[in-house]
Amino acid sequence: MINWNNLDSLNSYKKMLSLAGQVKLADVLDAARVRAYECPMAAGLVYNYAAKAVNEQILTVLQELSQEQQLVEKYRALLEGAVINTGENRKVLHQLARGQLGADVIYEGKNMRSFYVEQQKNIAAFAKKVHAGEIKGSTGESFSTVVQIGIGGSDLGPRALYLALEHWAVKAGVKKMDARFISNVDPDDGAAVLSSVDLAKTLFILVSKSGTTQETLANELFVKDALKKAGLDPAKHMIAVTSETSPLANNPGYLTSFYMDDFIGGRYSSSSAVGGAVLSLAFGSDAFDSFLKGASAADKTALEPDIRKNPALLDALIGVYERNALKMPSTAILPYSQALSRFPAHLQQTDMESNGKQVNRRGEKVDYETGPVLLGEPGTNGQHSFFQLLHQGTD
Template identity: 40%
Template structure:
């Protein structure tokens, strides 16, 4: 088992260097004395350009971080994932979301059987999507799923939907079990013109099943004689469970793909429905291009690796506990929420791969909103608050709308915020003083094309993987989501019966107040 980052010879050197930088490093001075700083800390990758030069690190820090990564066997761990080894040890599974976007004939020979299944399912799913897109009788599509089965497709559909609203059907997403989410959607629909997509890998997620059953009951009550098989489709690894609900049209998922990595699979049917088969294949191609970059680029020129090294540097050595995500594109408004799940569910762990408690922090708290909305909400804290919060700006060079003046103003704001965080502004009036020397990263896409979105998501996936490899944790299980679900199954009948025996006083008191 490779060592954790804090067990490498580079770690004490990094601690000493970080301590010195916390007390004496100034970004403004660093740019003044090093004309090549932007060039050194910029990185071109497929469909993405990243400027990491406004971060609180220097060449020495990056050299030590790279040494640490090599000592942790990051390259070996990366290669094991691509080769299909069972790196998800707690569940005994391979991690093969990269196979979902691997072109036909390009998969490793050892994964030929899985690759054949992937392409058969992909083609069947895309054929179905095109048939339904062309069906004028279907005007609305309701996507029911939660977690990765909901966040990923919703984020991608919003990102890729044409600004002129020319998608053939209206797309609706329902994830929350709260009836206030589902009922307003159903109220606006006509059963005979609606298609329901139910996504659940094991077809046992209670929120999804509850919403699916309610949708079925509504359909059967209002669409007399209509065929459930025509209006409901399941995306699942358990078609037998879907059949028990009367859903006979199914597309398969696999246990070697976690939900938060599944939008590339049949779970991406909503994306294909909204954007078309060609766009979905382009999304896969963009992700595959980033996979090739991650798999082949040397660590010092590997964008997912450099971002992960920066994450570990900030979380463990500089003491920054959160990261703010600010996409300067309204269509990426769900990206912060998507990245929250990707990173915090993957790396929010307290034990290493051997089950030993960790002595170091893992995933930072991710949060954010699109710019410029965030500027008028929480950027006050970024500029003048007592905490240092690294900001990650994601901008798109070319807009897909034709409104004059808007995009130049948007890009100017993105540039200005990064500049202001670094430069600050001196004032004798403390209320108007901006300390500056605050970090930001800037990721620039040429356009928000399917290829670029695919590359951006894959970039974030691999970044999370590398950070997990450095921390020595399993980034691909999520046991932390289970306990609350188990307790909810016990509490739900108690809400009906009033039985509180065995409950703590707080839970019992709240339950009785809810019943009253």
């Protein structure tokens, strides 16, 4: 039986708090520690935590915390369709969009994995027709650019992934189309994007699960107005990513629609049609399929009970220790690859929107820190701006 207890009620959590301040990195960080404090990730990557203020005793207690809080069991329940989002009485199924690691998840007679795969196949078929010139704009010209209109998770994740993969795609010879993104309701955002593209050769993706997101619909109207002024038919330049029950579904105002559902939250939606449509159009469906396989492989590592073989769980537990035992109020995400320039913003949403809670699943007040403030910027620029405070400030 799974118990959903607050962390501060657990013996292992209290033990963890008592270990604060044991490690001074300046005294212990050397080449041997760098070699020893690493954990294999999916796809041959490695998570190195040598610069985290933990030692063997702290890691042992974090393992106890994982077991006492039944974290892997809870993750397995999520994989098999348990109602994890009790506030909205919803399953949490973003992992099913990239692979299946548990039993079939059936909802109202529908196999949810099959539903997500069907959407991926539909997107792949559409993208191939666009690339082959079988689907054209209203002037008969082939599409060369795709623009995603969304906000929050409909923008941050797909944008971060596009930028991360763009130069790889060029070098690998798989880039099919340029991609742009419009998210800010300030018309300067949309105007800047529209001025940089050839509207006659541009395909727009409107992303709104409900079909009623005000900021996204405002930007849609802005784009449609520009298309009409250019003498173009908006219905031949727009597709929708939405839910099957939204006003955008099967709407003649769009070339086609692809579907998502309420079990995939926006911040986790990049592996659904939200990311699939724009990435498949930009890089081809094979590239998006490879991304999904890598994400599923990472999901699989999160089932490992040994935290030293489970990089996601290990990093999360160290984060709990840093925030609650060491009282660190923030976490800096500092990619040194320019391709990852928007990764901090994406991770900021996935972490802070998830952990920004004051009550538990029963509506009871939480009396400990649920997460840090995430901030970030590519590291090279960061070194010449806010690193000064991080390294030499008084906090």
